[in-house]
Amino acid sequence: xxxxxxxxxxxxxxxxxxxxxxxxxxxxxxxxxxxxxxxxxxxxxxxxxxxxxxxxxxxxxxxxxxxxxxxxxxxxxxxxxxxxxxxxxxxxxxxxxxxxxxxxxxxxxxxxxxxxxxxxxxxxxxxxxxxxxxxxxxxxxxxxxxxxxxxxxxxxxxxxxxxxxxxxxxxxxxxxxxxxxxxxxxxxxxxxxxxxxxxxxxxxxxxxxxxxxxxxxxxxxxxxxxxxxxxxxxxxxxxxxxxxxxxxxxxxxxxxxxxxxxxxxxxxxxxxxxxxxxxxxxxxxxxxxxxxxxxxxxxxxxxxxxxxxxxxxxxxxxxxxxxxxxxxxxxxxxxxxxxxxxxxxxxxxxxxxxxxxxxxxxxxxxxxxxxxxxxxxxxxxxxxxxxxx
Amino acid sequence: xxxxxxxxxxxxxxxxxxxxxxxxxxxxxxxxxxxxxxxxxxxxxxxxxxxxxxxxxxxxxxxxxxxxxxxxxxxxxxxxxxxxxxxxxxxxxxxxxxxxxxxxxxxxxxxxxxxxxxxxxxxxxxxxxxxxxxxxxxxxxxxxxxxxxxxxxxxxxxxxxxxxxxxxxxxxxxxxxxxxxxxxxxxxxxxxxxxxxxxxxxxxxxxxxxxxxxxxxxxxxxxxxxxxxxxxxxxxxxxxxxxxxxxxxxxxxxxxxxxxxxxxxxxxxxxxxxxxxxxxxxxxxxxxxxxxxxxxxxxxxxxxxxxxxxxxxxxxxxxxxxxxxxxxxxxxxxxxxxxxxxxxxxxxxxxxxxxxxxxxxxxxxxxxxxxxxxxxxxxxxxxxxxxxx
Numbered sequence: 001x002x003x004x005x006x007x008x009x010x011x012x013x014x015x016x017x018x019x020x021x022x023x024x025x026x027x028x029x030x031x032x033x034x035x036x037x038x039x040x041x042x043x044x045x046x047x048x049x050x051x052x053x054x055x056x057x058x059x060x061x062x063x064x065x066x067x068x069x070x071x072x073x074x075x076x077x078x079x080x081x082x083x084x085x086x087x088x089x090x091x092x093x094x095x096x097x098x099x100x101x102x103x104x105x106x107x108x109x110x111x112x113x114x115x116x117x118x119x120x121x122x123x124x125x126x127x128x129x130x131x132x133x134x135x136x137x138x139x140x141x142x143x144x145x146x147x148x149x150x151x152x153x154x155x156x157x158x159x160x161x162x163x164x165x166x167x168x169x170x171x172x173x174x175x176x177x178x179x180x181x182x183x184x185x186x187x188x189x190x191x192x193x194x195x196x197x198x199x200x201x202x203x204x205x206x207x208x209x210x211x212x213x214x215x216x217x218x219x220x221x222x223x224x225x226x227x228x229x230x231x232x233x234x235x236x237x238x239x240x241x242x243x244x245x246x247x248x249x250x251x252x253x254x255x256x257x258x259x260x261x262x263x264x265x266x267x268x269x270x271x272x273x274x275x276x277x278x279x280x281x282x283x284x285x286x287x288x289x290x291x292x293x294x295x296x297x298x299x300x301x302x303x304x305x306x307x308x309x310x311x312x313x314x315x316x317x318x319x320x321x322x323x324x325x326x327x328x329x330x331x332x333x334x335x336x337x338x339x340x341x342x343x344x345x346x347x348x349x350x351x352x353x354x355x356x357x358x359x360x361x362x363x364x365x366x367x368x369x370x371x372x373x374x375x376x377x378x379x380x381x382x383x384x385x386x387x388x389x
Numbered sequence: 390x391x392x393x394x395x396x397x398x399x400x401x402x403x404x405x406x407x408x409x410x411x412x413x414x415x416x417x418x419x420x421x422x423x424x425x426x427x428x429x430x431x432x433x434x435x436x437x438x439x440x441x442x443x444x445x446x447x448x449x450x451x452x453x454x455x456x457x458x459x460x461x462x463x464x465x466x467x468x469x470x471x472x473x474x475x476x477x478x479x480x481x482x483x484x485x486x487x488x489x490x491x492x493x494x495x496x497x498x499x500x501x502x503x504x505x506x507x508x509x510x511x512x513x514x515x516x517x518x519x520x521x522x523x524x525x526x527x528x529x530x531x532x533x534x535x536x537x538x539x540x541x542x543x544x545x546x547x548x549x550x551x552x553x554x555x556x557x558x559x560x561x562x563x564x565x566x567x568x569x570x571x572x573x574x575x576x577x578x579x580x581x582x583x584x585x586x587x588x589x590x591x592x593x594x595x596x597x598x599x600x601x602x603x604x605x606x607x608x609x610x611x612x613x614x615x616x617x618x619x620x621x622x623x624x625x626x627x628x629x630x631x632x633x634x635x636x637x638x639x640x641x642x643x644x645x646x647x648x649x650x651x652x653x654x655x656x657x658x659x660x661x662x663x664x665x666x667x668x669x670x671x672x673x674x675x676x677x678x679x680x681x682x683x684x685x686x687x688x689x690x691x692x693x694x695x696x697x698x699x700x701x702x703x704x705x706x707x708x709x710x711x712x713x714x715x716x717x718x719x720x721x722x723x724x725x726x727x728x729x730x731x732x733x734x735x736x737x738x739x740x741x742x743x744x745x746x747x748x749x750x751x752x753x754x755x756x757x758x759x760x761x762x763x764x765x766x767x768x769x770x771x772x773x774x775x776x777x778x
Contacts, residue, residue: 037706041713043694066706070682074702082698293459305432309471313463317426317455324430324713 002139002181002208004240008350012232012259015349018209018240020086020138021179022078023053027240028256028345030338031056031088031264036065037081040269041328042335044083050304050332051339054086054138056264059131060095063121064114068134076136088139088183088264090244091128091170094146105145107162125169129182133175141211142170144185149217156189157197163187164201171205181208183242189214190223192230199234210235211242212260216251225254232259249278249341253361256345257354268338272331275319279337280364286330290371291316304336305329391528391570391597393629397739401621401648404738407598407629409475409527410568411467412442416629416650417738419641419731420445420477421724422658425454426470429658430717431724433472439693439721440728443475443527445653448520449484452510453503457523465525477528477572477653479633480517480559483535494534496551514558518571522564530600531559533574538606545578546586552576552602553590560594570597572631578603579612581619588623599624600631601649605640614643621648638667638730642750645734646743657727661720664708668726669753675719679760680705693725694718 004027008015018025032039032047034055039047047055057077062068074080077087093110096103100112100121109124128143144163147156167184174182184202188194202210212231215224228243235241242262243255252263268278275287279299284291286298297307298315306315306329318326348357393416397404405416421428421436423444428436436444446466451457463469466476482499485492489501489510498513517532533552536545556573563571573591577583591599601620604613617632624630631651632644641652657667664676668688673680675687686696687704695704695718707715737746 036710036712037703038710038712038714041717043714043717044698045694065710066681066702070702070706073682074684074700080700080703080706082703292455293462295463305434309433311463311469313455313459314426314469314471317459317469321425321427321454323425323427324716325427325432327713328430328432328717 059092089137091143183209268334448481478526480532549576572598574602657723
């Protein structure tokens with residue numbers, strides 16, 4: 001059992017606290033993705049310094065390498081990766097479909113071949129729950145089939161109903177402990193009737209939180225938001241709601257306005273590794289030659305180390321020279337940007353100012369980056385931080 | 390002019406302070422290599438946290454990318470990479486020989502093609518000094534030819550005498566400023582007579598420090614130490630002595646005992662990226678399967694983040710999973726190990742205990758790693774650091 005307390009609402013948007021065995025999470029929350037027991041390129045204390053309170057781990061990856069027995073033998077995933085805060089693990093269902101080879105889907109579960117070495121594995125609802133228990137996940141996700149996009153209503157119904165039968169088996173298999181929660185996942189693709197059937201089915205079982213799955217798989221923002229409009233009102237108000245695999249800042253802002261409490265996405269970390277920086281004024285490609293001599297920080301108002309101590313010119317150089325420090329700094333920046341966005345959303349909801357916050361957000365994104373430095377006076381350039389020697 | 394003050398000696402070994410425009414350096418000192426305006430995988434404040442007071446930059450790499458004008462336009466290398474401490478730059482001579490294509494060596498300098506894009510460049514003693522000035526190096530190195538190994542005495546003499554003529558031109562070209570020094574480089578391969586001729590030639594010009602070049606190029610430790618035995622006594626006691634490109638901990642310890650004050654080497658950073666960890670008991674390959682479930686830190690007595698907060702099992706996992714955090718943590722550890730070695734050498738010289746220090750060093754290296762955990766009791770495992778959330 002995890003506990004969820006609502007602190008404030010603003011329209012459909014909610015401000016809350018989710019309490020787990022490893023600490024509280026302020027919602028709406030963004031969870032950085034730590035696929036293989038590490039948020040790529042970041043020390044765990046750096047992840048915490050961005051404001052992240054909870055990270056996501058991947059059951060599929062960790063079951064294959066290093067294996068759940070190794071992680072459990074070293075005290076669980078928190079201890080193994082030195083992240084003392086809450087951890088949510090996905091069930092492995094998504095990666096089995098997206099990464100593994102030679103899948104065989106049956107009522108019992110999925111047989112698949114590892115993308116690492118071709119070895120054969122069988123993952124069932126019961127096995128997924130057991131592995132997540134071994135990993136010591138604060139929040140365990142039900143094992144489901146993420147319905148592919150596009151799917152006909154018939155395909156989506158068959159897939160959703162299998163996931164609902166599996167959800168019942170997950171509920172059975174999950175060992176309830178204080179501070180440890182199990183989340184169900186609503187499926188049904190873009191079909192409101194199926195979403196309703198799925199939500200009803202999960203509510204009959206009763207979960208500690210409800211995820212909306214099967215979105216952000218190619219349907220586009222408009223259909224995603226439409227599906228949220230139809231789905232979220234079916235979910236209980238006293239449990240957290242998690243939109244899986246989402247998303248861009250504009251997706252997050254709009255989903256929060258529709259009552260979503262939790263998010264995860266590889267975007268800030270993956271984009272950070274390829275030179276894409278998120279700012280209030282949209283994304284900036286630091287590999288672009290226009291940054292080569294620009295003394296300004298990536299984002300003038302950002303407090304991350306990349307913006308506090310380094311110029312766009314330096315970040316550009318690091319990416320051109322393929323230096324590890326480029327991905328490190330830009331990942332740090334992007335995670336900071338996402339966490340600052342969540343902090344802003346939380347404050348706006350508390351103050352009943354979400355509409356204004358969203359209007360400002362959309363205005364800033366619309367304006368775009370200031371492409372050339374208005375002047376190169378020292379006051380707009382970064383200042384050398386002499387404090388560390 | 391940089392200033393060098395001797396604080397203590399123990400046999401031939403020296404404990405000193407070298408004062409530069411960007412701060413003092415305690416010697417004997419190890420300089421991490423920051424080839425492309427970054428010590429690979431490390432934030433500058435992390436490099437400083439290992440105890441490093443000075444880093445090395447590469448003229449060859451920086452002249453090609455991002456170019457000295459860009460670096461100068463952004464306030465010099467310290468500002469560009471946010472390293473406020475002292476920086477020594479090599480002259481580019483070594484990389485022209487080891488990396489560039491289609492070299493043409495003439496009395497005037499070297500014409501070469503960039504290893505990045507094949508563009509043609511001409512590097513002369515004057516140009517190298519001018520670039521190092523643009524980079525704002527605290528310590529500028531003379532442009533020389535690093536005599537290849539092996540070389541006959543005739544080859545070594547011709548090469549050394551060219552370097553000496555170039556050293557004179559470097560001395561001429563260098564603009565003296567308080568806190569900025571120019572170091573000459575003794576060449577002459579393994580031939581004591583040539584080393585003497587080279588040292589005499591440099592001493593006539595007068596430099597702020599004297600490097601021993603052309604070693605650690607394949608001759609082996611025995612010949613290297615023999616050449617140091619013959620060369621170091623020819624150098625003035627009131628200037629720092631720098632053994633270029635060295636080396637393993639055992640090389641450093643033995644060179645310090647012979648009166649060397651400064652070192653640089655890619656070994657701790659490069660090895661860190663490939664899974665080799667330095668410990669008092671020798672190097673450890675963390676990719677080895679014996680570490681897969683080992684809860685012990687890499688080095689029990691090390692205070693770096695990798696050893697303080699992570700197990701060998703976790704480091705092993707990161708390298709097997711090709712996660713960036715593996716190289717990051719192991720680079721941090723290795724740099725810490727090298728800086729701790731230097732701090733130990735400095736303390737030993739101050740106390741007149743260098744012989745004991747070296748005996749202990751050799752005993753520990755000889756013992757090798759404790760291959761299996763004697764037991765897996767929690768007291769020898771790392772403890773979860775809960776302080777950062």
